[in-house]
Amino acid sequence: MNKPAFVKEIAKIRNKSKSLRAPHFRVISWIEGSPLPNGGRGTSLTFILPTRACRFAEAEHGGCSMCGYPNENPPDPPLKLIETLPEITMEHFMKKKVEGPMVIKFFTSGSFLDRLELPPHIREKMISQFAQLEQIKEIIIESRAEYVIKKNIESLLKVAPAEKITIAIGLESADDEINKRSVNKGMTWKQFKRAVELARSYGIRIKAYILLKPIFLTEYLSIHDAILSAEKAIEIGVETISINSSNIQKGTLMEKMFNLKRYRSPWLWSSLIVTKKIKQRHPEIRVITDPVAAGLIRGAHNCGKCDKMVKNALSEFSYTQDLSYLENITCDCYERYLSFLIADIMGSGLGFIFEDYELSKKNLPKQ
Numbered sequence: 001m002n003k004p005a006f007v008k009e010i011a012k013i014r015n016k017s018k019s020l021r022a023p024h025f026r027v028i029s030w031i032e033g034s035p036l037p038n039g040g041r042g043t044s045l046t047f048i049l050p051t052r053a054c055r056f057a058e059a060e061h062g063g064c065s066m067c068g069y070p071n072e073n074p075p076d077p078p079l080k081l082i083e084t085l086p087e088i089t090m091e092h093f094m095k096k097k098v099e100g101p102m103v104i105k106f107f108t109s110g111s112f113l114d115r116l117e118l119p120p121h122i123r124e125k126m127i128s129q130f131a132q133l134e135q136i137k138e139i140i141i142e143s144r145a146e147y148v149i150k151k152n153i154e155s156l157l158k159v160a161p162a163e164k165i166t167i168a169i170g171l172e173s174a175d176d177e178i179n180k181r182s183v184n185k186g187m188t189w190k191q192f193k194r195a196v197e198l199a200r201s202y203g204i205r206i207k208a209y210i211l212l213k214p215i216f217l218t219e220y221l222s223i224h225d226a227i228l229s230a231e232k233a234i235e236i237g238v239e240t241i242s243i244n245s246s247n248i249q250k251g252t253l254m255e256k257m258f259n260l261k262r263y264r265s266p267w268l269w270s271s272l273i274v275t276k277k278i279k280q281r282h283p284e285i286r287v288i289t290d291p292v293a294a295g296l297i298r299g300a301h302n303c304g305k306c307d308k309m310v311k312n313a314l315s316e317f318s319y320t321q322d323l324s325y326l327e328n329i330t331c332d333c334y335e336r337y338l339s340f341l342i343a344d345i346m347g348s349g350l351g352f353i354f355e356d357y358e359l360s361k362k363n364l365p366k367q
């Protein structure tokens with residue numbers, strides 16, 4: 001079967017980017033404020049583990065159109081290093097000396113549940129040592145949906161109670177056409193739903209990453225799609241929604257389009273609108289939004305004057321889940337943004353469905 005031209009392009013860019021790789025062999029970690037699974041606030045400790053790159057990104061089709069993470073993973077990390085990860089992560093934890101309830105996040109820039117990245121006995125050891133601690137309320141791991149299978153879930157549950165585990169899966173969009181023709185995600189809604197339902201049947205929570213503004217989508221369509229995708233995910237039992245505003249990573253088709261001036265990362269106003277709308281409709285759902293590179297040309301950005309203010313409001317909201325942080329945020333550029341959206345809608349022939357998104361003039365923040 002012929003591959004769409006854009007898949008060929010992604011594969012070409014991925015291959016080319018291999019020569020630019022600067023992989024790290026270190027465990028990277030940091031702490032920040034984090035909402036807890038059953039309400040309340042705590043501290044999260046995030047680990048970036050130096051496993052081999054995402055198997056999907058390394059495949060012949062080049063993986064997702066926005067993802068440059070493989071450039072940071074070692075292509076073939078020594079098993080010796082992988083085997084020491086439980087000890088290293090525990091050392092980092094001890095050094096941070098955090099008090100109070102905590103969330104542990106294990107990120108590999110790939111799939112924690114892929115045995116080629118982490119052999120089962122290593123991941124079990126790593127989960128087990130943290131799950132035993134009373135202070136740890138939640139352990140978040142990331143995985144592509146295809147590794148969320150019975151065998152892997154049961155291996156996690158051998159060493160940790162289900163209520164302490166959250167599996168984060170990149171949904172990107174609930175629209176198969178968008179995932180196929182824009183993201184090159186290699187996952188259908190049906191496959192995502194299977195993974196969610198399986199994990200939920202064991203009592204494990206699911207966090208879904210939603211991509212705000214994949215390539216080829218206009219600003220308005222991306223707002224629309226992110227909200228619809230969150231709705232669908234929540235409907236099937238997803239408990240945390242993370243809005244990932246596109247940032248332009250090196251060695252990706254998104255970057256190529258950006259360089260050709262065919263792509264702009266989303267406005268921070270769009271991140272704010274999507275976040276607000278989902279939380280207003282579903283107060284019980286944790287909504288997280290912390291745009292990478294916010295305020296920079298390669299990340300979600302506004303006019304330059306208000307970026308920091310909007311970014312801080314989004315961070316405060318993500319930490320507290322308190323919508324009042326997202327109220328009364330104003331800047332001159334909001335009107336410009338609105339005109340931009342109107343042009344977007346008129347140009348695409350979608351018609352006005354403004355009332356859905358509080359974008360009508362009457363809801364414009366007072367200057």
Ligand SMILES: [Zn+2]
Nearest residue numbers: 303306331333
């Ligand atoms: Zn502004």
